[in-house]
Amino acid sequence: MDRLKDKVALITGGSQGLGAEMAKRFKEEGAKVVSLDLKAPTEADVDFFELNVTDSEKVNAVIAEVFEKYGKIDILVNNAGITADALLNKMTDDQWDRVINVNLKGVFNVTRAVSPHMIEQGTGSVINISSVVGEYGNIGQSNYAATKAGVIGLTYTWAKEFTRKGAQVRTNCIAPGYINTSILDTVPEKIIQSMKDTNPMKRLGEPIEIANAALFLASDEASYVNGQVLGVNGGMRL
Structure with missing residues (x-):
């Protein structure tokens, strides 16, 4: 297949979990994939640049290096994210700050560096993972919920901002439900079973299902899709 033939795709947090699955799927569809992460990918055979998304100076330098190497940037997936859960009255400043910095400021830093290249070339697709x-x-996730709600707000804003002078630079968002990744490794089986039981489809989502949604939004098939939040959650909130 070649739905992303010759396109250059950047994926933050692209070396593991959902990021690695998206990197693999994009490459299968012909994209030149660059993983921006703290560690090199162990499975996906993609280009790699070490990057801490909270470091704005390093972000600017790495994005400039990627652009110099490839000459363009067609797709950006803001996937890098962490959790540090606690009830509000037990959440530390450090837990709050770390999650805000990676999940929200990181999205801001990378998109701020990438978007001028997309706007100048007149096309592009930004995909934010909320x-x-x-x-x-969700109980115990004040920091995480705040960042992921913020990412939705950024999506709506950039969908208007990047297109205001006619550039076909689309910004969309994917809001996954509970997905079968290593992030659930520490969750008790009783809770995981409850997640399944309360979902209309009676199961967790699989990483490939998020990757396929991202593929659609990245491709020209979604050329008139802008400023949307795509829920991939099995119908858990109907």
């Missing part, structure tokens, strides 16, 4: 938690909240 969460069902950003839409509906």
